[in-house]
Amino acid sequence: MDHKTYVLETRRHFSNIIRSVLGDEPRSITISDQFQIETILTEISAKINLDVDKMSYIWWWRGGNNYLNKYEMSDEYFYLNDWKLKIKELYINISPISIFDCIIFRVKGEDNDIPNTENYAWNKNEWSELDLNKHTLFDFRIRKQLNDHIEYFSQPYNFILTAQFGLPNLNIKSDTDIEIMLNKLLFEEISYEDFKDWYVKILVDLKQEIEAFYNHIVEFPMLALEHKLGKRLHDNIKNLDKYELSDKVFYRARALKKYVPYDEAGMWNPPADKVAVYEGRYNHFGQSFLYMATDEDTAFKEVIPEWHGSCSMIKIKLQDSVKLLDLRKVNFYKESNSLEYIILHYMLVHEGTISQETQNPYIKPEYVLPRFLADCARLYNFEGILFNSTKNNGINLVLFEPELLKDTGKILTNEAPYIYNKTHI
Known part of the structure; x- marks a missing residue:
């Protein structure tokens, strides 16, 4: 060998x-x-x-x-x-x-x-x-x-x-x-x-560097590449192998206005030219990405207020291979990627830097670093990001250009939207 x-x-x-x-x-x-x-x-x-x-x-x-x-x-x-x-x-x-x-x-x-x-x-x-x-x-x-x-x-x-x-x-x-x-x-x-x-001082030092970078981009969100860690993250994503996923069903939830599911058109990502699309963990204001989850309960908890008992739900299938940036937390890295990337991934993902809960409904600095990673991923032709839910134990998926993926047959719906009732334990 x-x-x-x-x-x-x-x-x-x-x-x-x-x-x-x-x-x-x-x-x-x-x-x-x-x-x-x-x-x-x-x-x-x-x-x-x-x-x-x-x-x-x-x-x-x-x-x-x-x-x-x-x-x-x-x-x-x-x-x-x-x-x-x-x-x-x-x-x-x-x-x-x-x-x-x-x-x-x-x-x-x-x-x-x-x-x-x-x-x-x-x-x-x-x-x-x-x-x-x-x-x-x-x-x-x-x-x-x-x-x-x-x-x-x-x-x-x-x-x-x-x-x-x-x-x-x-x-x-x-x-x-x-x-x-x-x-x-x-x-x-x-x-x-x-x-x-x-x-493990290399990790301790990197944690301090990430904190400094976080403070930098919260203050100067358009100048991430002016910071040395921003450049390192950009270059690592640029050279990273894409994680390919296909033949997998995800779930999308939407809050009900009345106890009737939306039609299929109403269950896709919102049209940014017709409604306000606010910033999310991986999208800027006005960017209409498609957020989904691997299971119904996670999809529900991610977007539906906890006092609601039901929602409109739809299954969306990744039919053909979609190329993703994998930001899921893992217990053991297989080291197929570079050691530099693995250490960066560990500090960002395992240590929870990109999965912080928002503390204020009006300002969300917790989203600035994940959105920078999404910008880098989009620049280098990733089609979405896999990441851990902050609301449940499931995995979330965000797709950057759902209309294109739908038009090319990479994603599709096999069933009509339905009412999902939250299970009370």
Whole structure:
């Protein structure tokens, strides 16, 4: 396989193993219970050893680094390569983006379990005072020989496990940086949460950049490309593969004036030359886009006041392939697109930046950033956007040029509009 495919396969392999044991819900977990630790490591070990040819896809990092050649839980001990370890604590980070997936192992010292800097050898000058911000430790003093093939640790130790091409291998974090932060964690100068915030700093920095961009376009909505993040978003959408969807039914709802469904013409997008079309999440004032949902309940909740009990509903089918910008929230990215786009997508979608609820019926700054993304998508020939509903658990679809799609037979109605009555639970 080519190098790019190999890189992706190492990440997917490691991430799939973690998720197969712990689930794919993004979260960080600290595990101190010995039974849980042994259970999890036993299950992960079984998964890893199912495909020993891919064991080298997983690496441990601790200043130096190396790939796995042994990973086994046996008789309350964890065997990693040439080490026999008693694991005191696990910290596991499961992220939608596989490069951020990792496991930190806190190893119990066999002779002493209270970490003291004096029990370790350090890479400092003879007369210099130890500084955990710049000095790193040598483990030869605390590594003891059990036999010709196995070593154990007399003092507490820790290390991080990732995919071979996880974050430590991307020149974002150096080996020295990782070791210094692991030392601070080992000697409890920082918490696991502090380590994670540092480890995913690229996301923290991007969140701040997105907030700055959001404030910029709220103040200057026509000058989004004057901001560096606006240009990044534009360029990523320009080069993005289109998500194609066909043979799928969506639902469109409209509030009733009397208890009779509208005719078919009355259930399409409103004519902008005859009625006022106010700004929506993805359309500017006067742009008549077609908003639909994957199910009746979501379609109802998106557009009908909650005190209404019924609406006019119609099914609209995507008959032929429609090319879409996919802004749905996911638990795990497959990385078919660039890592840059995935990270941007994660911060915009997973973190909820583009799905904020409006706070004021008269001004809606929450819509400015999604409308910029829609402008970029329209410019580069996307035909619509898939996105999560903010009112329900379903998925919404907005189509930019419904008349054209209807005229070309890409979308059609198979049934007449009908009355939908909201279910009361």
